[in-house]
Ligand code: SF4
């Protein structure tokens with residue numbers, strides 16, 4: 166882990182040296198696929214295929230690009246990247262996405 170050294174002066178307190186871990190640094194571009202963001206989900210969206218009219222709204226509004234179209238043209242959720250924000254549930258025009266409690 167990379168560490169940085171920093172000197173701070175606050176009022177009369179001078180030159181206290183502290184060691185901080187370097188944070189929020191993306192060292193490799195295009196690495197978002199390496200990080201599965203679905204592990205801390207509370208609710209999961211479940212698409213009811215029989216009700217889906219394939220309008221693509223869920224695909225467009227998902228902030229994590231976690232909705233995909235499979236080889237048969239069905240809309241599905243990639244649960245490795247779905248963080249359970251439920252925007253797709255709210256925006257589906259025909260209520261074809263159920264909100265279900267995630268089972269850990
Ligand atoms: S719940 Fe949120 S993150 Fe998951 S598929 Fe729907 S819009 Fe995307």
Ligand code: SF4
Nearest residue numbers: 217218220221223257
């Ligand atoms: S928003 Fe609803 S109807 Fe439209 S593609 Fe997604 S699941 Fe199907």
